[in-house]
Every structure is written in C-alpha cells, then in structure tokens.
Amino acid sequence: MHRSIATVSLSGTLRQKLEAIAAAGFDGIELFEPDFIQFSGSAGELRSMLSDLGLSLDLYQPFRDFEGMPQAQFERSLDRAERKFDLMQALGAPLVLVCSNTSPVSLGEVDRAADQLRELAERAARRNLRIGYEALAWGRHVNRFGQAWERVRRADHPHLGLILDSFHTLSLNDDPAGIADIPGDKIAFLQMADAPRLAMDVLQWARHFRNFPGQGQFDMVGFLEVVLRAGYTGPLSLEIFNDIFRETPNRRTATDAMRSLLLLESEVRARLQSEPPKAGPVRTELFDPPAMPRLTGFRFLEFAVDEPAAAALGTVLEQMGFRRAGRHRSKQAFLYAQGDIRLVVNAQPDSLARQRFDLQGPSVYALGLGTADPELAASRAAALLSARFDSPIGQQEMRLPAIVAPGGTVIHFVPDPSPVDFDQVDFIPETDGGEGGPLLDCVDHLALGLAQDQLDSWVLFCRAVLGLSPGDSLELADPFGLIRSSGLANADRTLRIVLNVSLSQRTRTARTVASSGSGGSVHHIAFGSPDIFAAVERMRERGTPFVPISANYYDDLSTRFDIAAPLLERMRALGILFDRTADGDYFHIYTESFGDRFFFEIVQRAGAYDAYGALNAPARMASQAQQQAGAR
Ligand code: MG
Numbered sequence: 001m002h003r004s005i006a007t008v009s010l011s012g013t014l015r016q017k018l019e020a021i022a023a024a025g026f027d028g029i030e031l032f033e034p035d036f037i038q039f040s041g042s043a044g045e046l047r048s049m050l051s052d053l054g055l056s057l058d059l060y061q062p063f064r065d066f067e068g069m070p071q072a073q074f075e076r077s078l079d080r081a082e083r084k085f086d087l088m089q090a091l092g093a094p095l096v097l098v099c100s101n102t103s104p105v106s107l108g109e110v111d112r113a114a115d116q117l118r119e120l121a122e123r124a125a126r127r128n129l130r131i132g133y134e135a136l137a138w139g140r141h142v143n144r145f146g147q148a149w150e151r152v153r154r155a156d157h158p159h160l161g162l163i164l165d166s167f168h169t170l171s172l173n174d175d176p177a178g179i180a181d182i183p184g185d186k187i188a189f190l191q192m193a194d195a196p197r198l199a200m201d202v203l204q205w206a207r208h209f210r211n212f213p214g215q216g217q218f219d220m221v222g223f224l225e226v227v228l229r230a231g232y233t234g235p236l237s238l239e240i241f242n243d244i245f246r247e248t249p250n251r252r253t254a255t256d257a258m259r260s261l262l263l264l265e266s267e268v269r270a271r272l273q274s275e276p277p278k279a280g281p282v283r284t285e286l287f288d289p290p291a292m293p294r295l296t297g298f299r300f301l302e303f304a305v306d307e308p309a310a311a312a313l314g315t316v317l318e319q320m321g322f323r324r325a326g327r328h329r330s331k332q333a334f335l336y337a338q339g340d341i342r343l344v345v346n347a348q349p350d351s352l353a354r355q356r357f358d359l360q361g362p363s364v365y366a367l368g369l370g371t372a373d374p375e376l377a378a379s380r381a382a383a384l385l386s387a388r389f390d391s392p393i394g395q396q397e398m399r400l401p402a403i404v405a406p407g408g409t410v411i412h413f414v415p416d417p418s419p420v421d422f423d424q425v426d427f428i429p430e431t432d433g434g435e436g437g438p439l440l441d442c443v444d445h446l447a448l449g450l451a452q453d454q455l456d457s458w459v460l461f462c463r464a465v466l467g468l469s470p471g472d473s474l475e476l477a478d479p480f481g482l483i484r485s486s487g488l489a490n491a492d493r494t495l496r497i498v499l500n501v502s503l504s505q506r507t508r509t510a511r512t513v514a515s516s517g518s519g520g521s522v523h524h525i526a527f528g529s530p531d532i533f534a535a536v537e538r539m540r541e542r543g544t545p546f547v548p549i550s551a552n553y554y555d556d557l558s559t560r561f562d563i564a565a566p567l568l569e570r571m572r573a574l575g576i577l578f579d580r581t582a583d584g585d586y587f588h589i590y591t592e593s594f595g596d597r598f599f600f601e602i603v604q605r606a607g608a609y610d611a612y613g614a615l616n617a618p619a620r621m622a623s624q625a626q627q628q629a630g631a632r
C-alpha cells in the first residue's frame, strides 16, 4: 500500500518532521494546515523539499465549516476555497479534506449540503483538484460516515469522494460494516487512528489521546478490512493528535508509526486469507512479514554489573536458592541457575554491558527468549523495524540472533528445545545442582518502568515483534503519585511483560526511570514458585530481605476474601500478599530493592489466575516509602 502520515502526528519543525517521515520509509504525507502556515519557506520550497525526500503530498487538511451554509456564507466560503486551491496548486496537493461543519449557523438539510459540495467539486475540477468529505465525530449535522456518504452520493461529482477516519467512526461506536457497500473509487482517502477507551468528551479524546493502530483498543483490523473489501486502493494514512507524541523525539514516533502500519497490514492480510471473500476482491498489496514463531518464555536474563555489584547480587541470588552453575569461557560473567531459571551476571570490563552499568547502575541488560526458530523470530523483528544486534562471541560460544528493544535492552532468541546444554556451551560448569527441589522454577513475568512517552512504543513493540496481547490497564496509587500498569502476554502465558509508567515524577518508579538514562528498564523480576510458603520460609532463613507488609493489610484481607484462617495466618506470618479473581488465586511477595534499581517478586498462581496482583502493589509502594522515610 501507499503509506502516508499527517504532519500533525509528530514533533519538531516541518523540515524535521518530513525528514523523520522519509527516514521511516513513508511514501507520502498529509499536510496539516498550521504546519504550512508556520513554515518559514514558500509553497515552492516545500514542494521541492518533499520531492528531494521522495515524499508525495497526498492531502491538504483541513478545510472547515463549508457545507450546509446559508447562501451568503456559502459564497464567502467558495472564495475562501479558491484561495486554498491556489495554494494547493502551488504545493502540488491533489486532494483537500473538508471536514463536516461544526458552525452553529450551518443547516442540516441533506440536499443543501450535497448541492454545495457539488459546486465546490466543480470548482476543484476546473483545476484538476479533488475534494474529500469527512464526518467529524463532533460535526453539527453530520458526525457519521453514513451521513457523509449520503451527501457525497447525492452530490454525485467525479471530483468529490468520502474520507474515512477510523477514530471518528469507532469513537461513536458506529458500525463500520456498511463501508463495504460504498464503491471503492468513491472513497477518496483513509485515515487510521487508534485510541484507548476513555469515558470523556469526544473532542477532547480526539485532540489529545489518539494513538497508532495497535497502541489502543479499537478494532483497527476490522475497520481496514471493511474498507479494503469496498475496493479501496488509495493511501493508508495515519492522522494522530496526541499530547505525548508532540513531545516525543520524532524519529522514534515515525518508526512506531510505520511499525503500526506494517503490523496492521499483516494482520488484515492474515484475516483476509483465513476468511472467504465477502464483497469484492481486495485489490491492493499488503505487507507480509515472516510469521511470528511461538515464544516459549524467558530462557535467561543478563545483568550488567561491576565487580562489587556482581558479588552483592550473587549473595542475594544464593539467598534465594540459586546456585552458581558456571563461569563464562571468555568473559568475566557467571551463570546462576535454579529450576528453569538462568541468570547471567556480567561484570566484563570494557563491554557493552559495562557501558550500561556505568550509565544505569546494576540493571537487566539483555533477555533471552526461547523459540523453536530463533532466526525466524529475528527476521520478523527486523521486518517490523527492530535493529539487529551483533555481539562479539568467543570460541565454543553460541551465536544467538538478537535485536534491540525500545530503550536499548538486547533481546536474544534462544533455540528451544536447545540442541545443546545451554549451561555448558558458554560456561564452564562450577557446581552441581543442590539437594532437594528448586524453590523457584521459572520467570513468571518481567516488569519494566517506563517514561510516559515510551509506553505506546513498548505496547506496539510487544504486540508486533513479540506477538503479545495486552490485558487490562490499571492505575495504582503510590504514596507519591499514580502508576499506570499494563500487562501483555502470549497466548499460552509462557511469556508475560508488565509495563509500568509513573504519572508523577515523585514515585520510586519515576526515579528508577529517570536514573536509567535512556529510560525504560526492568524494575522487577517475578519468579514463579511451586510452593511459595516453603520458598519464602527457606529464603527468610537464608537472610533474603522482603518488603514488610502492614498487619492492617491482613485484617483487611479477611474482610475482602473468604480465606481459611490457617492460610491467612501463614500469609501474615511470612508477609505473603494475596489476590483472587474469578479465575484463580495469586500469592506473592516482594524483596527489597537491589541497589535502588530493581527488586524481585516471588509468585505462585493457583487455578487460571491471569493477572499480576497489581492491587497489592500499593502495599509494597507504601511500605518502601515508609522504610525510606524511616531511613532518613
Ligand atoms: Mg481525520
């Protein structure tokens, strides 16, 4: 498809926006009028800048408050339109977006609007320009595509078509199914915008909270599918008004924008292939990346440390039941193992890991994700615009295809099942497995602390590159502000990632993010335990410091849930937190933080519990805050 984006969607000067758009591989742009009005150059200069960058100018927008006007205003609007047509010709813009009238003096008669649109199209035709008419969700008489189409249909002019915008249709819960009956060649342009579901005024929602397809909660796949089934072959464009995008570096936004379109096209392509054609055939080529192989979970985590931090972290891990299983063949790095969990503690001087340590302190620097086909996983990631990562490897070491996640974390794809024993490929074995079963047997989830402007990037990355699906998003109260928390997981729940954003600058999460330099870092690692009570008992004996939980919490717990008294007393005695949904129970506990950078969580899921105990996070955050206040 011809891929386009509105200049309003990015931060920066017009030139910077266009350079970022071209660098991300777009074919064309929608020029948002204020961007041109504030541009210091002429229309001719903009035109040559676009051609130098290889971008077409697909749409000039918007032209407001035109149709359905009393005669006097209508004639003034025609004069106004002629001036815009002059400009469009100077710019080389073939199409203008006329959005439905919001003026209180506008009149609702369908034929008046159709006649006036026909006259406008006739004027445009004299200059070989075209008019696209769009229903704004807050238009005075026209706010649905069906009403806009009725006016375009009655006007019946070859230079007039309908512009569709997924936000305006889906924000009103209007059913897009009827689009399939509109002749494809009467659809002049398509704008795709997603959004979180918010209960608020639609105008405020539209101006501040739209985001790229795959970042919100609207059915983008269903919308594009129905437009393609109508026979539409024009540009696929993004028009996103978003407060955070206005301040995010525009190269990142442009890459996210392109990634969102590629993901959307590939999802629609898969949908079209799986269903028999309903209306006419789809007449356009859709992006077809390598298929996402199934990911089987976290095979290893790698920590960036220096020598003292390596020793301190080793002690913490041994208290938690890990054994030092090996020493790296070529690097100053150690492997810790327990159950299926493998942790690499990397203190190699002059390495990328050490650079990360110097920047962020002790941190999770790399992840290993299991998959039957690592090369396929990395190829798909690259097709969806992730950078490949190549690290130097020594003799006898395993080469793992790797990519860079937003914010710089390296993700390796690890063969699973592995043809060789991972523990013995890169590492010289040190100790055998300890006696008895493991206290911890898997990585249940990773939680990342993100700056506000990284959340949408990460959601899209997790969906597009890792194939995860978002669950519910929650807002949690820290003593110093709100945290927004969203979990994403794969279909069989072997891979879970939680994204946490602090809406305040004063929370611990915000401080972790601020100290992480590039922003975006693992802020806790949750290990699954087959028996959390036995595990916590042993860990406490060995000196693991857990975050203390108020006695009031357990008194309250017994009023919220029906829990047998002995079980409640065991939880109280060990400091274990509890959550319950209709699907099952969740037992968990948090360790104190390591170097004020990250901490561990021990969890046990019972039944089909599918969340993260987020409602208990305030108990942890309050306790950490009280400890910190006490320490002062
Ligand atoms: Mg629009």
Ligand code: MG
Pocket (backbone or CB within 6 Å): 445, 447, 498, 524, 526, 601, 612
């Ligand atoms: Mg957690």
